[in-house]
Amino acid sequence: MASKFDATMARRGEIMRRALGMDYSEFELSPIAFDYERMMDDHGYSLDDIVAIQTKAGVGHTPLLELHNLTDLVRSVSPAGNGARIFVKDEAANLAGAFKDRRASVSIHVAKEKGYEGVIAATSGNYGAAVASQAARASLRCIIVQETYDSRKIGQPEIVEKARICEAYGAEVVQLTIGPELFAHFLDLLDQTGYFAASLYSSFGVSGIETLGLEVAEETRALTGAYPTACVITHAGGGNTTGTARGLRRAGATDTQIVAASVDLSGLHMASDVDFNRKSFTTGHTGFGVPFATWPDRADVPRNAARPLRYIDRYLTVTQGEVFYMTEALVKLEGLERGPAGNTAMTAAVSLARELPREATVVVQETEYTGAGKHHWAQLNFAKQMGVEVRSGDPRDNKPGTVIVVPERLDQIQASDFDVAHMRASYVRNALQAAPEGYTPTSADIAFLAADSNSSAADVEAMLADLAAKEA
Amino acid sequence: MTETQQAHAGDWVEVECVLLEPADRSTNLPAETAEKPLKMWVKGFAEGQAALGGPVTVETMTGRKVAGTLSAINPGYFHTFGEPIPELAHIGKDLRAQLAAYRAAHSGGA
Numbered sequence: 417m418a419s420k421f422d423a424t425m426a427r428r429g430e431i432m433r434r435a436l437g438m439d440y441s442e443f444e445l446s447p448i449a450f451d452y453e454r455m456m457d458d459h460g461y462s463l464d465d466i467v468a469i470q471t472k473a474g475v476g477h478t479p480l481l482e483l484h485n486l487t488d489l490v491r492s493v494s495p496a497g498n499g500a501r502i503f504v505k506d507e508a509a510n511l512a513g514a515f516k517d518r519r520a521s522v523s524i525h526v527a528k529e530k531g532y533e534g535v536i537a538a539t540s541g542n543y544g545a546a547v548a549s550q551a552a553r554a555s556l557r558c559i560i561v562q563e564t565y566d567s568r569k570i571g572q573p574e575i576v577e578k579a580r581i582c583e584a585y586g587a588e589v590v591q592l593t594i595g596p597e598l599f600a601h602f603l604d605l606l607d608q609t610g611y612f613a614a615s616l617y618s619s620f621g622v623s624g625i626e627t628l629g630l631e632v633a634e635e636t637r638a639l640t641g642a643y644p645t646a647c648v649i650t651h652a653g654g655g656n657t658t659g660t661a662r663g664l665r666r667a668g669a670t671d672t673q674i675v676a677a678s679v680d681l682s683g684l685h686m687a688s689d690v691d692f693n694r695k696s697f698t699t700g701h702t703g704f705g706v707p708f709a710t711w712p713d714r715a716d717v718p719r720n721a722a723r724p725l726r727y728i729d730r731y732l733t734v735t736q737g738e739v740f741y742m743t744e745a746l747v748k749l750e751g752l753e754r755g756p757a758g759n760t761a762m763t764a765a766v767s768l769a770r771e772l773p774r775e776a777t778v779v780v781q782e783t784e785y786t787g788a789g790k791h792h793w794a795q796l797n798f799a800k801q802m803g804v805e806v807r808s809g810d811p812r813d814n815k816p817g818t819v820i821v822v823p824e825r826l827d828q829i830q831a832s833d834f835d836v837a838h839m840r841a842s843y844v845r846n847a848l849q850a851a852p853e854g855y856t857p858t859s860a861d862i863a864f865l866a867a868d869s870n871s872s873a874a875d876v877e878a879m880l881a882d883l884a885a886k887e888a
Numbered sequence: 889m890t891e892t893q894q895a896h897a898g899d900w901v902e903v904e905c906v907l908l909e910p911a912d913r914s915t916n917l918p919a920e921t922a923e924k925p926l927k928m929w930v931k932g933f934a935e936g937q938a939a940l941g942g943p944v945t946v947e948t949m950t951g952r953k954v955a956g957t958l959s960a961i962n963p964g965y966f967h968t969f970g971e972p973i974p975e976l977a978h979i980g981k982d983l984r985a986q987l988a989a990y991r992a993a994h995s996g997g998a
Contacts, residue, residue, distance in 0.1 A: 421908065485987055492990035534950055557950040567924040573967040580965045583931065588949040591929045592907070594921055597914050601907060601928070609950065689921040741979060748980030749987070789967035797970030808975045822975040826983065 421600035428603060432717065435606040435613035437530045440718035447851040449864035450719055452726075456619050456662075459526065463666055466522060467627055473521040473550060474511040476627050480635040480779070481506055485749040490769045493827040500645060500769040500776035504762065505632055506783050508754055512549035512581070513542065513785025515628055519616065519655065520546035522624035527612035528554045534611035538602040538716060540564065540575045541699045541757075542784055547614050548585035558582075559611065561602050564591035567689050573798050574698050574757075577789030594692045599716060615717050622659045622721035629663020632781050633672070643669035645776035646768060648761040651676035651731070652704040654712060654722035660781050661727035673729045677764035677831070678705035679757075680733040681816045694817040696736050696799045700760040705731075706834075710842040713850065725836075725843055725869045732764040732831035735814035737821040739763045742829065743792040756792045758784030767831035796820065840869040844879045893940045895961045901938075902931045902963045903946050905956035930954050931963060 424431075433439055443455040461469070470476040483502045491499030510517035520543065527535050534557030537547045544560040551558035560582045565571045571579075571591075579589045590605070592598050606613055615621060629647075636644045647664060649657045661674045681701040684691040695701070709728070712720035742763040743756045761780045769778045788794065796806050805819040811828055814821040823829055844865055848857070857865070857880065865876045895901045908926040932946030932954060944958040 421912070488990055489983060489987050492986060559950055565927075565929075567927075569927075569929075571967075576965065576967045580967070583949075586949055588930065588932075588952070593924065593927045595908075595914065595917060595926050597908055597926050609952070685918050687921055688918045689924055690918075740973075740976065744976040744979045745983055749983055788965075788969055791969050792976070793969045793971070793973050794967065796973045796976070806973070806975055822973075826986070 421597055424600045424603050424607065431603050431607050432613060435611065436615070436618060436717065437612070443719060446858065446861055447855050448847055448857055448861040452723065455719060456623065456721060459619055459623065461623065463626060463630060466623055469525045470518060470521045470624065470627055473525070473553065475517040475521045476631065478509040479506045480632070480639065482639065483750050486766070489749070489826055490766055491774065494770040497773055498770055499774050500772035500778045502765055502769050502778050502780065503636065504780040504783060505628065506752070508783040508785045512545040514546060514758070515625065515656065515782045516543040516546035517549065518624040518628055519543060519621040520550045520614065522620045523547070523614040523618065524550035524554050524556065526620050527556060527614065530612065532612035533557055534559065534609060535614040536561065536602065536605055536609065536611045537614040537616070538598060539616060540578060542578070543616055544578050545581045545585070548582040548587035551587065552585045557611065558587040559590060559605055559609070560587050561590045561592065561598060561605065563594055563598055565593050566692050567593055570693055572693055572698055573789035573794045577787065594687060594689050596687055602716070613716070616653060616655055617715035617717045617720045617722050619721040622655050625655060625659020626663035626666060628781060629660040630667045632660065632779050633664050633667035633669040636777060636779055640777055642777070644672045644779040645772060646673040646675050647779045647781055648675045648677055648765040648768060649781055650700040650758060650761040651678045651724065652699045652701065654708045654724035656782070657724040658722045658727060674727045675764065675768060676705070676724060676728045676731045677761045678702045678733050679739055679760050680735055683815070684817050691817055693802050694804055696795050696804065696820060697757055700757040702733060706839065710839050711846040723868055725840060726867065727870065728836060731834040731836050731839070732767065733834050734760060734763040734831050735811045735821070736816060737814045738811045738823055738829050740792050740796060740820065741823045742766060745826070752783065753786055755784040755786040755790045756795055758782050763829060764831045766826070766829050840871050841879045843869050844876060845883055848883065895934045895938045895944065895958055897934055897936050899934045900931065900962055901934045901944065901946060901958055902929055902960040903944055903954055903956035904929050904959035905954070929959060
């Protein structure tokens with residue numbers, strides 16, 4: 417099998433160097449370690465510079481809303497004295513309707529400044545709309561490559577809507593059937609056009625999200641007198657978690673608990689032509705959340721700027737049915753009609769707020785736009801068409817791809833803790849596997865792995881010893 | 889063949905291409921994906937007259953020329969909201985009643 421794609425993949429490094437305008441090799445320290453902070457600072461923009469870029473781009477400064485009705489309802493089903501105050505950052509108020517605008521605005525600014533004629537992004541989600549919108553404002557050409565259809569040309573309605581909005585902004589949308597070879601076609605397009613790679617995982621994009629953490633910290637303190645007790649973040653590829661957590665830290669909110677949240681899609685294969693249209697969620701799910709956290713460098717850049725394990729204190733999963741329930745609840749109780757995937761963290765926050773005292777504050781740091789195709793009704797109607805059963809009942813009976821169980825009551829919403837220690841060990845195993853065979857990690861490597869997984873050096877040494885014992 | 893099945897030069901159309909035949913696809917794919925070709929669709933302005941299912945070249949919004957099979961003429965968007973979901977219908981009513989009861993019991997709320 418020697419296709420044209422293999423030839424393209426062989427030139428991956430060269431194509432990406434030109435398309436990113438950045439040589440990642442200068443950050444490498446060893447076969448395992450690299451200088452993460454130096455890579456993040458390499459673009460030279462301060463946080464103030466990024467705020468200025470985004471303000472000019474029509475991005476950021478979204479409202480932080482306190483959800484009084486939801487908070488009282490959570491208190492009605494909490495142990496006495498529990499029920500934290502719940503807030504949401506209404507990121508749907510950004511120009512193209514999601515926090516992804518923050519990511520895109522910095523990438524587009526860089527592309528324009530470096531003199532590229534256009535930009536390309538591989539995304540089936542809100543990031544495409546964000547890139548297309550920002551590219552339109554910057555008079556740059558734009559190609560969005562998305563995985564849209566199964567082999568019968570049936571498209572996930574949310575992705576079809578994303579194609580529509582990108583085309584509305586004047587982007588060229590390249591739509592593919594299912595498969596990881598999308599990346600080779602993305603490289604091919606970069607090579608053919610000479611455009612900038614507006615990667616979700618570059619330092620530009622992830623730095624753009626730091627302003628969200630900064631706003632969450634400052635606005636929560638202004639409203640409540642303190643930084644948030646917990647910030648709940650819908651987690652997929654890891655950029656949202658990483659950027660928000662970094663921004664919170666830079667603002668001084670070092671004690672805020674970082675809680676990542678994903679929809680549990682266990683059992684579904686992300687490259688399956690059959691499972692593709694039975695997921696009911698195109699992002700914010702464990703199908704991205706777990707593999708990207710445990711091996712971030714699977715991304716389209718040599719070193720991923722999104723490294724969520726550095727920051728995650730806790731990882732909660734919720735079911736599809738629970739998220740659809742909360743999406744409907746949010747519309748009716750708070751007048752916020754927003755997209756379901758963005759309400760993943762909201763669902764986990766309801767569960768978390770019940771565990772915390774009334775004085776605590778829980779901030780959900782995003783919402784996303786909704787509408788035809790993206791709406792929770794559209795998702796559930798599509799699920800039914802694809803043969804997925806939808807019924808009311810106990811959300812524990814939810815089975816991704818087979819049955820979506822919508823809770824009957826708010827008190828049935830109960831997030832599950834994903835084992836973060838296990839994810840850290842998987843990450844260390846993956847990092848070791850990516851190094852040349854027989855390579856022995858140095859003490860500097862161990863320090864890097866500890867920082868990259870938010871562990872101690874002793875923890876990493878124990879994980880390495882455990883791996884060696886399993887090999888023997 | 890009706891007039892609408894013919895695209896003329898300058899019409900906004902969709903073109904379909906096969907990027908990879910099943911034999912050329914990536915290894916480690918689930919069987920149901922591996923046995924299908926990797927297909928691609930993109931929209932643009934037709935370069936000349938073409939029939940649905942026949943060969944056509946388009947100029948995309950970025951000015952790229954893409955050759956393939958004409959798969960749609962003036963393609964629209966038909967995604968929607970659909971019917972109300974019975975499993976969600978009770979949620980707003982239930983939660984508002986629960987909230988009112990909680991606030992009544994806690995002298996107007998927290």
